[in-house]
Amino acid sequence: MPIVSDIGQTFCTYLLENSGQLMREWQEKAIFVTYDPFQQEMSDNGRQLLYFLVDFLADERQIEDLRPLCDKIAAERVQAYGKIGDFVYNANIGRSVLLDALCRLDAGKSELQVLLQKIQESFDYFVYYTVLTYSDIVSRNLEEKQQFIDETHKERLTILGQMSASFVHEFRNPLTSIMGFVKLLRGSYPDLPYLDIVSHELDQLNFRISQFLLVSRKEMWDEKETFMLRDLFGDMIQFLYPSLVNANVEVEQQFVSPIQFTGYRNEIRQVLLNILMNSIDALESVGRERKIVIRAFEDQEGIHITIQNNGPMIPADRMRTIFEPFVTTKKLGTGIGLFVCRKIVEKHQGSISCESTPEWTKFILSFQKQI
Numbered sequence: 573m574p575i576v577s578d579i580g581q582t583f584c585t586y587l588l589e590n591s592g593q594l595m596r597e598w599q600e601k602a603i604f605v606t607y608d609p610f611q612q613e614m615s616d617n618g619r620q621l622l623y624f625l626v627d628f629l630a631d632e633r634q635i636e637d638l639r640p641l642c643d644k645i646a647a648e649r650v651q652a653y654g655k656i657g658d659f660v661y662n663a664n665i666g667r668s669v670l671l672d673a674l675c676r677l678d679a680g681k682s683e684l685q686v687l688l689q690k691i692q693e694s695f696d697y698f699v700y701y702t703v704l705t706y707s708d709i710v711s712r713n714l715e716e717k718q719q720f721i722d723e724t725h726k727e728r729l730t731i732l733g734q735m736s737a738s739f740v741h742e743f744r745n746p747l748t749s750i751m752g753f754v755k756l757l758r759g760s761y762p763d764l765p766y767l768d769i770v771s772h773e774l775d776q777l778n779f780r781i782s783q784f785l786l787v788s789r790k791e792m793w794d795e796k797e798t799f800m801l802r803d804l805f806g807d808m809i810q811f812l813y814p815s816l817v818n819a820n821v822e823v824e825q826q827f828v829s830p831i832q833f834t835g836y837r838n839e840i841r842q843v844l845l846n847i848l849m850n851s852i853d854a855l856e857s858v859g860r861e862r863k864i865v866i867r868a869f870e871d872q873e874g875i876h877i878t879i880q881n882n883g884p885m886i887p888a889d890r891m892r893t894i895f896e897p898f899v900t901t902k903k904l905g906t907g908i909g910l911f912v913c914r915k916i917v918e919k920h921q922g923s924i925s926c927e928s929t930p931e932w933t934k935f936i937l938s939f940q941k942q943i
Contacts, residue, residue, distance in 0.1 A: 579683045583674065584626045590673075591622055597669050602662040610648040617645055618666060625670070625694055629687065635697050642698060646705035650713070656706050660699055667695040747778060772814050801831045801868050801877070808845050812852065819852050821862045828869045833939070835920045843913045843924075847879045847935050850909065854883035854933065874922075874941040880934035886926070894926055 587594065595618055604611060620641055627633040649659055670691055674684065751774050758767050802825075809816070809823055816823060833840065848864065855862040860882070867878045886894065897911040917924045922939035 579677065580629055580687060583677055583687055584629055586673065586677075587622060587626050587670075591619065594622065594669055594673065595619060598662075598666045601665045601669075603658045608652050608654060610652050610654075613648055614662075617641065621666065621694075621698065625691065628694055629690055635693060638694065638697055639701055642701040643705050646702050646709060649702075649706055650709045656703055659702065659706075663695060663699050663702075667691070743781065747774065747781070750774060751778070769814070772811075775811065796835055797837050798832055798834045799837050801833050801875075802827050804833075804837065804841060805844070805866060805868075808841065808848060811845070812848060815849070815852050819856055819862065821852055821855050821864055824863065824865045826865065826867045831868055831870050831875060833875060835939075836916075839916045840920070843916050843937070844877070844879070846909045846913055851879065851881040851883065851933075855881055858883055870941075872941070873938075875939045877937040878934055879937075880932045882932055884933075885930045886928040886933055891926060891928060895924070 595615065598618060599615065604614065608614070621638075624633060624638055624641070628635065628638075645659065648654075649656060671688070674687055674691065677684065751771075754767065754771050754774065757764060758771070761767075805825060809825075815821075851864050855864070862882065864879065864881045867880075869876055895910050895914040897908055914924055917937060917939075920939055922937060925936050927934045927936065
């Protein structure tokens with residue numbers, strides 16, 4: 573259906589004959605960035621919009637025909653790192669210029685109303701779909717960047733595993749020799765001062781090395797075995813005894829009944845020992861009574877272990893990433909301890925979580941019942 577006859581045709585003719593003047597009016601009021609690589613294209617885009625509008629007013633084009641121009645401009649704004657707000661402002665300036673030209677027509681209200689509606693429809697469509705496409709492109713770019721960051725992070729973990737496997741294996745050889753000679757010294761000179769301290773520190777160092785080797789996936793533990801949790805905790809408390817005495821920490825164990833656990837004993841020891849050592853470190857800043865409470869019980873669903881300490885509360889923002897690699901609350905921490913714990917627990921079809929309040933920080937481990 574043709575537009576309102578003569579008035580519409582007159583306005584279209586006016587737009588074509590005065591396109592240069594109208595473009596100059598628009599450019600004088602629009603925002604242009606001098607370093608924009610698409611500055612010339614912006615003027616061409618304005619002319620294309622004007623020519624489309626002429627055809628649209630004459631019912632020779634459909635509103636959907638404007639979409640390619642919207643996509644083109646959106647891509648240019650993304651490449652130019654341009655502000656989409658500037659585009660919206662400039663589009664509305666162009667709208668104002670055309671509406672001013674329309675007001676200069678000598679026509680009745682009803683005739684002008686038809687032209688006004690089509691101009692508004694064109695610019696509304698033009699702005700909406702350009703902004704929509706711009707947003708879609710920016711979102712895709714962000715997703716691609718995030719994917720690249722994630723892949724880079726995984727590569728970093730792989731490199732860490734390779735480096736740790738190479739370096740730590742070389743480091744463990746002389747360490748094993750030193751630990752062996754310390755045992756020989758203990759046998760020959762049982763009263764030699766400081767041997768207990770040296771032996772304990774070497775055991776601690778060997779424990780840290782084991783953490784790196786587990787991350788590198790270059791070292792496998794022994795076959796699965798069945799052991800008593802109470803006995804395992806007893807061995808660990810004995811191992812940590814010098815650290816507990818030095819930090820003046822009391823350990824309370826609560827076992828409802830004897831619990832058998834089937835799994836990789838050394839790996840489970842690694843998890844529990846790491847949590848206990850973190851608890852001791854956390855309690856060093858506490859001025860009141862320092863306490864660690866260990867609870868374990870078994871039900872129809874599986875085995876549940878909690879290790880809690882009355883140390884300082886872990887901030888909420890740290891809690892969200894506490895089990896991620898390279899995240900630590902310690903000044904000299906590596907940030908892989910709890911990450912290793914999570915890997916081991918998940919390997920044993922279990923889950924690990926942490927809750928922290930001003931009174932207690934609690935680590936909760938749950939393992940499915942073995943069938």
